Amino acid sequence: xxxxxxxxxxxxxxxxxxxxxxxxxxxxxxxxxxxxxxxxxxxxxxxxxxxxxxxxxxxxxxxxxxxxxxxxxxxxxxxxxxxxxxxxxxxxxxxxxxxxxxxxxxxxxxxxxxxxxxxxxxxxxxxxxxxxxxxxxxxxxxxxxxxxxxxxxxxxxxxxxxxxxxxx
Numbered sequence: 001x002x003x004x005x006x007x008x009x010x011x012x013x014x015x016x017x018x019x020x021x022x023x024x025x026x027x028x029x030x031x032x033x034x035x036x037x038x039x040x041x042x043x044x045x046x047x048x049x050x051x052x053x054x055x056x057x058x059x060x061x062x063x064x065x066x067x068x069x070x071x072x073x074x075x076x077x078x079x080x081x082x083x084x085x086x087x088x089x090x091x092x093x094x095x096x097x098x099x100x101x102x103x104x105x106x107x108x109x110x111x112x113x114x115x116x117x118x119x120x121x122x123x124x125x126x127x128x129x130x131x132x133x134x135x136x137x138x139x140x141x142x143x144x145x146x147x148x149x150x151x152x153x154x155x156x157x158x159x160x161x162x163x164x165x166x167x168x
Contacts, residue, residue, distance in 0.1 A: 007152075010147065010148050011143050012080065012086045012143050015080075017088050017141075017143055018047075020076055020078035020079070020088055021076060022047065024113050025076060026044060027043055027054070028040055028043075028074070028075045029042075029072055029075075029134075031069070032071060039061050039065055041061075043062075044113050045074060045109065046108055046112055051135055051136060051138070052074050052092075053109055053135055053136070054109070055102075055126070055134075056132060057131055058096070058132050062134070063096060063132060063134065066094045066096055070093055070094050070095055071091075071093055072092065072134065073089055073091045084145045085147070086144070088141070088142075088143045089141070089142040090138035090141055091139060091140040092136045092137045092139045093139065095135050096132050097132060097133040098131070101133070102131065102132045102133040105135075106130060106133055107119070109133070110122055110123065110126065
């Protein structure tokens with residue numbers, strides 16, 4: 001019998017979390033709309049010195065929400081080299097960074113995802129559009145790994161969980 005409390009309190013290590021935050025995956029960012037609902041968007045991000053950054057334009061809803069209600073959550077999913085699937089969420093205060101400081105952050109952020117020989121072109125094209133950076137200073141981290149649930153499922157299946165999913 002699987003134990004929900006054990007499964008939902010299973011957490012990745014700090015090293016696994018750092019590894020996932022360094023990966024070239026997208027994050028889902030949540031900001032608070034005026035009516036109390038949550039606005040969600042996919043972003044590329046940078047984790048640097050304990051803070052998270054993503055680029056956008058001041059005209060976007062996520063940026064306008066941060067200006068009005070300076071809080072955000074980033075949710076990142078990835079796999080550690082240990083093979084464990086991880087979910088990491090950082091909830092925190094958010095602020096808009098503009099001007100040359102934003103350009104420098106966005107350049108480093110893009111450099112995480114873009115090949116060196118294409119980075120200058122991407123900066124030239126994206127820079128005027130995504131002209132600000134949003135900095136999220138985490139006040140709470142949440143993390144989860146589904147390895148115990150997968151292990152229990154595979155034991156009962158007698159096969160890899162991948163075999164249980166529909167294709168296409």
